[in-house]
Amino acid sequence: MNLYQDIHTAQVQGKSLLAILIDPDKFVAEYAFAKAYLEKTPSQTTHFLVGGSSDASQHIEAVVRILKELSALPVILFPGDYTQITPEADGILFLSLLSGRNPEYLIGQQVKGASHIQKSNLEVIPTGYILIDGDKETAVQRVSNTLPIPQNDITSIVHTALAGQYLGKKCIYLEAGSGAKTPVSLPIIKAVREAIDLPLIVGGGIRSQKTMQHAYEAGATMVVIGTAFEEDRWDT
Numbered sequence: 001m002n003l004y005q006d007i008h009t010a011q012v013q014g015k016s017l018l019a020i021l022i023d024p025d026k027f028v029a030e031y032a033f034a035k036a037y038l039e040k041t042p043s044q045t046t047h048f049l050v051g052g053s054s055d056a057s058q059h060i061e062a063v064v065r066i067l068k069e070l071s072a073l074p075v076i077l078f079p080g081d082y083t084q085i086t087p088e089a090d091g092i093l094f095l096s097l098l099s100g101r102n103p104e105y106l107i108g109q110q111v112k113g114a115s116h117i118q119k120s121n122l123e124v125i126p127t128g129y130i131l132i133d134g135d136k137e138t139a140v141q142r143v144s145n146t147l148p149i150p151q152n153d154i155t156s157i158v159h160t161a162l163a164g165q166y167l168g169k170k171c172i173y174l175e176a177g178s179g180a181k182t183p184v185s186l187p188i189i190k191a192v193r194e195a196i197d198l199p200l201i202v203g204g205g206i207r208s209q210k211t212m213q214h215a216y217e218a219g220a221t222m223v224v225i226g227t228a229f230e231e232d233r234w235d236t
């Protein structure tokens, strides 16, 4: 499995990737629950992301294990903090919160997690994480104690994504926050797409097939959806 190579190839070939975000706090690591959950996810799902902003470290290993048993799709960690790193997964989005100015989420957590990653076979995908205002105070904002970039400040968002590319990140993640009222706007996705060469991940507040499709058309390589499936509110 070469996770990044596959994501990069999808970007180059204009293929659309769909990641379902599993928050370990809202997922029961038991067969019946997990099977029913996976059955309601769309057939075009290509990845699972696992992680959350709350303290989910106790539970995360069991969640990854059951996903690996029930599905052949790659499982990538999307850790809220370094305690959510488990070697059971295939890879990790090694996130740096570039929109914020809190050193703990720019480099602190990354240093704490480094030796755990070193001891694992996780494929590391360095990812510039950009929090954008989704019209709701989200868990990322609260936990990281940072402010999102306003949606109308497209220049700052583009410059932040470019800085991420120049820092050597392999992906840029445009995040409106889990359960956002307003997803990342299409002009933002387009502007970032035009400015950078990297695969673009977009998530937060996407609840319908139509919104997802528009995000792809604007330039998203991978769309991430969590809450809509957690709450059984996916609009086909």
Ligand code: 1GP
Pocket (backbone or CB within 6 Å): 021, 175, 176, 177, 178, 179, 180, 202, 203, 204, 205, 206, 224, 225, 226, 227, 228
């Ligand atoms: C959150 O981008 C993800 O980190 C997904 O957001 O839960 O709103 O789908 P939703």
